[in-house]
Amino acid sequence: MSARTAPVWLTAGVVPLVNVAVAFLAAGLVVALIGENPIEALGIMLRGALGSQYGLGYTLYYTTSFIFTGLAVAVAFHAGHFNIGGEGQALMGGLGAALVALSLPFLPWPLLLPLCVLGAAAAGAAWVFIPAYLQAYRGSHIVITTIMFNFLAATLLVYLLVGPMKMAGSMAPETARFVPGATLPLMNQMAAWFGLTITRTPLNLSFIFAILAAIFVWVLIWRTRLGYAIRTVGANPDAAVYAGISPARITVIALLISGGLAGLMATNEILGVQGRLINEFTAGAGFVGIAVALMGRGHPFGIVLAALLFGVLYQGGAELAFDKPKITREMIIVIQGFVILFAGALEMMFADRIAALYARLTGKVVAA
């Protein structure tokens, strides 16, 4: 109730910050419990993630994937649907990119590269089409179907990578390397074109794609007729029917866009870093996207910031695990879990109290 009347800077700024602070406090407690100094641990994390070109490169590389999957969840969210199949759609995005790269290696790169990127988006979208159709026209719940499609995607990929698409003579479940024209340049290579020298990290051109995708989603949702229809369906399907907007049609369209964005995550890992299709390359990015979208409140700007936070957690966490043997990789997952818990699942826990405090401090009485 009262949170509705509070200003935007409070609900979108202060509240998430408080949530993150509480998450870090809880995580700090755990760190202290196992006998490490939480302040020192936080220092190592932040320095490891942001303190060097190397660390920052890795942080932004993780961020890239999370922006794509976060945007994917957000677009579906605006249409009132919970697409938790980002993981599977991203895997299929990788497959789509690989199929284009491996079947059309003779094309010149200005043609091949865009096709590979489109292949990733198209395959991600295609993978969500059946769940979307079933949700829109048959009422099968999208959460159930997209979870199942995650498993299907993972198994399909394993089958392809140990069978039809495996590189001849290789023992590893992976395809042959793509031709150079099908891979995205790394950031340090691009910097070199402008005469700049930066440390080599996996950060690549797809980071720019991610930022462009965020802008695209913002324009789509808030500045187009389609975005208006998507938000109407998400906020009030009855009003959409009244207005002559078909909720079923909009559901399918929004989920196709969502799947496409999830598929684009593969541009970072497959086209940007690996240059071949490997197994399990998403490493949970599809699920992190849910937390990112929740924390970013479905707004592309918030999603970029939330993705950055998770990028810091991933990269800083890896550094921390390396520096402090007592803090294992699993501990890092615990800390990430706290952030997801407080910033995602419990995002509204403090919202009312903060709004009430604000009302008391300013003495403003806003009518509901």
Next chain:
Amino acid sequence: MPAPAIQMTGIDKRFGAVHANNAVSMTVEKGTVHGLIGENGAGKSTLMSILYGFYHADAGSIAINGKPSLIRTPADAIHSGIGMVHQHFMLVETFTVVENVMLGAEGGAFTARGASAVRAKLQALSYAYGMDVNPDAVVSELAVGELQRVEILKALVKGADILILDEPTAVLTPTEVEKLFVLLRRLAGEGKTIIIVTHKLKEIMAVTDRVSVMRRGEMVGTVETSNSSPADLAELMVGRRVVLTVEKGPANPQGVVLDVKDLTVRDARGTVRLDHVSFQVRAGEIVGIAGVSGNGQSELLEAIAGIRKPAGGAVSLNGELLDCGGRDDPTALRAKGLRHVPEDRHRMGLVKPFEAAESALLGCSDEPGFGSGPFLDRDAVLADCVRKMEAFDVRPADPRLRTALFSGGNQQKIVLAREIERDPKLLLIGQPTRGVDIGAIEFIHKRIIALRDAGKAVLLVSTELDEVLALSDRVLVMCGGRITGERRPEDTNEQDMGLLMAGVSSDAPKVAA
């Protein structure tokens, strides 16, 4: 003089930043029917919820029969002898009357003893107050008026001496209202205390001894009903003089705009909701549909508006046969000059989390004036909303404010502005003033009549009989999905309408099989 049944003193309640009850005091004497009126958001429901233990007041005290009482839960309230009959009945549809009444008083692991005790009490009460309700009837088979009696009995069986009724007449026919009022007077005569929460001034005048009026979270006065008039009460509620009657000249009907023939609608389960309904609406006239809610009016509006596909029949607009719900979806119909103000603005007419400008765009988002190609021009959307807000005196006139934050009346004005400003040939309008404050009702009625005088056809559906009679040039009465009669407002009276609404009398000339 005995202690008052209820004495609430200095009740204060805030929800976050909203001051719902500001030092409210109210005294209700024993054995009286006491009215509580006020506009939406005036704080009536909050006050009653505090009395019944749903909310806990931030400050203030309650005394029941002179004894200070701490009411923290509904169980405390029941223990103090307070019973509540909600606007939406809280009954288990598949249970019998006895089973419903014994809920919460089953009397142990086996229900037989509890059931016979409840049955005995029910019989005694039914006898004492002349309420004939079959204790073994399944609730889903009872009529609305009977459901309400079950709710009242439920409270009485639990030992209620004080009954709170929240908008008790909203779903009743005039005859049932009459019956209810007789019952309430009788209960009061036996020493029970009744509080009735309503916004209908006529009913307050008819049944209460005293009336308390709330406005913006404050108690603005308690008056003896016999010393007051509807106009006085309305002034207390709104804070200024309001015109309660609708002034309109005679209609000047022109050619037929809407022609409905044998329209039949089935719901998802195949039940007939609208049964061969035929009528016409001409340019320059308001045709009203009267009836108790749930008798096919909603289906009628939705079928004509293209939201629901009819099972049979024909609808023509200006002589052109429509394929409602098929090719003629709401978008296509809007292009043909059919505009629709839906019955339930919260469910259909608005998107509450949207800012006002976006709610004012609902159904118009594809119009070329609001942008080019796939893009929406935000400035154009905002400017259009500002124009509509000015034309309809929406307050606050802020197109960026979230729709949910406007009062009911202002939300309704946004919907009306959106539909009327597009120069419709035919306006379908459902429940134009439901949940709308008195000040805005006046304005909305004037607008509808102005539309008629401009030569437009208006089809009005309202469950407020007075409203239908005041606005319409012709009134059709619906019951059970059929039109049971047509009247001119000047040639009918409440009793006549009541019989048609209940389906007791019907002058439907022929029902096509």
